[in-house]
Amino acid sequence: MGQKRPLFYLPGGTKVLIAIATGLAAMARLKAAHQQxxxxxxxxxxTPEEVVAAASDPLAKTRPSKSNLRPLPKR
Known part of the structure; x- marks a missing residue:
């Protein structure tokens, strides 16, 4: 990751560490995420723009609707 900033103290003594990806580190992370x-x-x-819809669509198709269900034969 990029450069790390020091701890900051908020009111009440809460410590916060802020890590920031900058410059080349930020570009590397962005490129890796885009490749994935x-x-x-x-x-x-x-396409990458349609990934969410494409991933959701097969899930919807595999769920049976009530009209496709039929009772099991009695034994």
């Missing part, structure tokens, strides 16, 4: 998104899009045969 492209891989998921390829696996789903869609």
């Amino acid at each position: 998104l492209k891989e998921v899009a390829t696996a789903l045969s869609t």
Whole structure:
């Protein structure tokens, strides 16, 4: 990750560490995330912009609707 800032003290003595990804570190993280998104899009045969919809669609198709259900035969 990028540079780390020192601890800051908030009222009441709470310590907060703020880590910031800057410059080349931020670019590397962004590129890695984008590469993962492209891989998921390829696996789903869609574009990166449509990944969420494409991932949700198969889940909706696999759930049976009530009209597709039929009672089991009695034994």
